[in-house]
Amino acid sequence: MARAAKPRENKDKKARDLPTGIALLWGEQDQPARGPKPSLTPQRIAQAAVTLADAEGLETVSMNRVAAEFGVSAMALYRYVPGKTELVELMVEAVLAEPPDLSAVGSGWRARLSAWAHRQWAVYQAHPWLLAATAMRRQIMGPHQLAWMDTALAALEPTGLTPGQRHQVFLLIAGQVRSLAQQRADFDEDHNREWGRLTSELLNRHSDRFPALTKAIADGAFTSTELDPLDFGLDRILDGVQVLIDRA
Amino acid sequence: MARAAKPRENKDKKARDLPTGIALLWGEQDQPARGPKPSLTPQRIAQAAVTLADAEGLETVSMNRVAAEFGVSAMALYRYVPGKTELVELMVEAVLAEPPDLSAVGSGWRARLSAWAHRQWAVYQAHPWLLAATAMRRQIMGPHQLAWMDTALAALEPTGLTPGQRHQVFLLIAGQVRSLAQQRADFDEDHNREWGRLTSELLNRHSDRFPALTKAIADGAFTSTELDPLDFGLDRILDGVQVLIDRA
DNA sequence: CATGATTGTTTAAGACATAAACAGTTTAGA
DNA sequence: TCTAAACTGTTTATGTCTTAAACAATCATG
Numbered sequence: 001m002a003r004a005a006k007p008r009e010n011k012d013k014k015a016r017d018l019p020t021g022i023a024l025l026w027g028e029q030d031q032p033a034r035g036p037k038p039s040l041t042p043q044r045i046a047q048a049a050v051t052l053a054d055a056e057g058l059e060t061v062s063m064n065r066v067a068a069e070f071g072v073s074a075m076a077l078y079r080y081v082p083g084k085t086e087l088v089e090l091m092v093e094a095v096l097a098e099p100p101d102l103s104a105v106g107s108g109w110r111a112r113l114s115a116w117a118h119r120q121w122a123v124y125q126a127h128p129w130l131l132a133a134t135a136m137r138r139q140i141m142g143p144h145q146l147a148w149m150d151t152a153l154a155a156l157e158p159t160g161l162t163p164g165q166r167h168q169v170f171l172l173i174a175g176q177v178r179s180l181a182q183q184r185a186d187f188d189e190d191h192n193r194e195w196g197r198l199t200s201e202l203l204n205r206h207s208d209r210f211p212a213l214t215k216a217i218a219d220g221a222f223t224s225t226e227l228d229p230l231d232f233g234l235d236r237i238l239d240g241v242q243v244l245i246d247r248a
Numbered sequence: 249m250a251r252a253a254k255p256r257e258n259k260d261k262k263a264r265d266l267p268t269g270i271a272l273l274w275g276e277q278d279q280p281a282r283g284p285k286p287s288l289t290p291q292r293i294a295q296a297a298v299t300l301a302d303a304e305g306l307e308t309v310s311m312n313r314v315a316a317e318f319g320v321s322a323m324a325l326y327r328y329v330p331g332k333t334e335l336v337e338l339m340v341e342a343v344l345a346e347p348p349d350l351s352a353v354g355s356g357w358r359a360r361l362s363a364w365a366h367r368q369w370a371v372y373q374a375h376p377w378l379l380a381a382t383a384m385r386r387q388i389m390g391p392h393q394l395a396w397m398d399t400a401l402a403a404l405e406p407t408g409l410t411p412g413q414r415h416q417v418f419l420l421i422a423g424q425v426r427s428l429a430q431q432r433a434d435f436d437e438d439h440n441r442e443w444g445r446l447t448s449e450l451l452n453r454h455s456d457r458f459p460a461l462t463k464a465i466a467d468g469a470f471t472s473t474e475l476d477p478l479d480f481g482l483d484r485i486l487d488g489v490q491v492l493i494d495r496a
Numbered sequence: 497c498a499t500g501a502t503t504g505t506t507t508a509a510g511a512c513a514t515a516a517a518c519a520g521t522t523t524a525g526a
Numbered sequence: 527t528c529t530a531a532a533c534t535g536t537t538t539a540t541g542t543c544t545t546a547a548a549c550a551a552t553c554a555t556g
Contacts, residue, residue, distance in 0.1 A: 005511085011266050013530025022446065022450075030534070031532090032533060032534095033522095033523070033524075033532075034521090034522060034523050034524070034532040034533055035521065035522055035523075035531090035532050035534060036520080036521045036522055036530065036533060036534045036535085037256055037522080037533095037534085038533085038534070038537085039534080044406040049382060062511080062512065063512080063513065063514085064269035064511090064513095072536090073535065073536055073537070074512095074513085074514085074535075075514080075515095075535075075536070075537085076535050076536080078513095078514075078515095079437075079533080079534060080534070083513075083514075084513065084514090094466070102252055121296030125469065131383070132383065135379070135380065135383045135430070140445075141446075141447075143392045143454070143457070144307065144368070146447075146450075146451075146458055146461060147457065147458065148456040149461055150457075150459070150461040151456075151459045151460070152457070153460040153461055153464050154460035157308060158299075163463075163464055163467035163468065163469035163472070164468070164469050164472035164474065164475050164477065165480075166430065166464065166469060167464060167469040167470060167472075168475055168477060168480045168481065169484070169521090171428075171431060171481070172424070172481045172484060172485075174427075174430060174432065175423070175424060175427030175481070176420070176424065176427070177429045178427050178430070179422075179423030179426050180423060181425070182383070182384065182423070182426070183316070183419060183423065190277075194332070195389075198267075198270065198389075199389075199394075202270075202274065202391075203394075203534080205398065206391070208331075208503095210395065210396075210397075210398040210466075211398070211402070212399070212401040212402035212494075212521080213394060213397055213398040213401055213407060215411075216401050216411055216414065216415060219411035220412070221411035221412050221414060222415060224412035224415075225410065227416055228527095229416060229419065232416045232420075233416065233419070235422070235488070235492075236417070236420060236485055236488035236489055236491075236492065237420075237484055237485055238464045238488070239490075239491040239492070240483070240485055240486070240487035240488030240491070241484055243487040243488070243489070243491065244483075244484065264551060280501070280503090280556050281501080281502095281554065281555080282500070282502060282555075283500090283501050283502025283503060283550075283552065283553060283554080284502060284504080284552045285502095285503085285552090285553080286502085286503070287503080287504085290508040310542080310543065310544085311543080311544065311545085312542090312543080312544095320504070320505090321504070321505055321506080322507085322544085322545090323504075323505070323545080323546095324503075324504050324505080326545075326546095327502080327503060327504070331544080331545075332543095332544065332545090360536095362542095376554065380526060424520095481505045
């Protein structure tokens with residue numbers, strides 16, 4: 001990482017005037033005619049990186065480590081992938097797999113959007129590093145990412161909202177899932193307990209400075225498990241969207 | 249970075265059984281009696297790092313670069329700060345400054361929460377690196393972060409919601425601001441235009457795969473500027489919260 | 497005034513991404 | 527069939543980063 005944006009010439013012929021990284025994401029690359037048979041593919045490399053990240057976290061995904069998985073040198077990967085940035089993009093794309101099929105989920109926009117959010121949430125749960133991976137660089141490019149977006153927008157079509165509003169609602173839902181995943185990632189069980197211990201210790205010393213917070217903790221607002229955060233947030237947002245629809 | 253979690257012994261005496269990093273965040277450190285006068289403080293270091301990050305991005309904040317700002321060697325900083333992780337935490341704390349005073353903002357919970365969100369948004373706008381800085385590691389520890397949280401929770405007290413619900417609403421609002429900042433950070437003006445160009449190019453080739461998306465773009469859903477994303481999202485969420493309140 | 501805590505420096509280790517040069521492999525075209 | 531181009535994978539090397547370790551200089555307190 002830490003590489004400045006560099007033009008990086010595109011030498012492909014068949015992949016028509018697309019930046020190399022994007023051609024890769026869309027699988028639009030020409031396979032070579034001459035030379036030794038490639039022993040790898042970008043997709044296999046990305047897959048290995050994904051299982052590695054799933055098991056040991058994104059930090060341990062280095063070119064060296066991934067290459068070792070195939071018994072080749074780190075530099076060998078550069079024959080398939082322009083750089084680490086692009087590898088991570090491929091990882092994201094790999095994990096997004098096929099978008100959810102919402103046709104089975106009733107026909108209401110609300111049920112469908114809710115289902116969409118839950119599927120997306122499941123992906124974040126299965127691959128916690130996804131958050132960091134998409135946080136670092138540009139969003140939304142690969143076909144799988146676009147497909148997810150497409151299904152959400154399709155679910156919103158029957159609402160009667162304007163296209164601009166539908167887009168905003170999509171952003172809202174996607175953002176909610178994402179930010180919740182963020183909050184989860186920060187607080188695993190152990191860490192949460194430790195955080196609670198330290199925070200109450202500190203609050204004891206400064207309870208006058210944080211009255212509302214102190215009270216909230218005393219009332220168990222942070223330890224109650226009766227509310228599922230994802231559903232709570234979704235219900236509020238969707239209720240709010242319903243209000244907007246009714247008003248039109 | 250890329251440092252495994254290491255216990256790191258605490259040698260302070262006055263800072264009572266707090267991990268060094270946290271004592272630092274709360275300003276609970278004893279100043280030394282003997283030895284040369286320190287030429288720096290953790291706060292001044294953090295401040296320099298903040299102005300550096302504001303000007304040139306978080307990537308350029310390296311121990312070397314920050315130290316150079318004071319004309320000292322990189323290692324000198326380690327006399328004041330245990331490591332880079334803690335420096336970043338101090339940066340966050342520095343930028344959160346004093347929490348907003350919402351007492352001037354009418355008395356309704358809704359107006360106050362909205363104002364809170366706008367202030368938080370302003371912070372993200374002023375310091376785009378804040379996102380990456382808080383994304384990497386644990387959230388919420390320093391007194392300033394807690395103070396922001398406190399004001400939001402205080403604004404929610406008159407709603408009649410349960411403590412658990414208020415907490416969830418807080419998370420929802422904070423998450424919305426954050427995820428919006430995320431989306432903004434990814435898409436500056438130029439990048440946005442380039443993204444639109446490439447995406448429509450790709451959609452032209454695969455429009456059958458993404459019907460809803462294609463239509464949305466054709467309808468200008470992505471280029472309409474009439475809706476302010478922050479206010480749109482807030483209005484939906486707050487409407488939804490209102491529904492919940494009315495139902496109780 | 498000397499002792500020991502504390503500051504800042506130099507040196508160096510180890511991880512990382514990736515550039516450059518090179519040796520071996522395969523196939524298209526002569 | 528042979529040769530040259532295209533391609534793969536390797537080794538070597540560079541620059542960047544965090545941070546450990548050893549050391550020299552400094553200053554209040556006994």
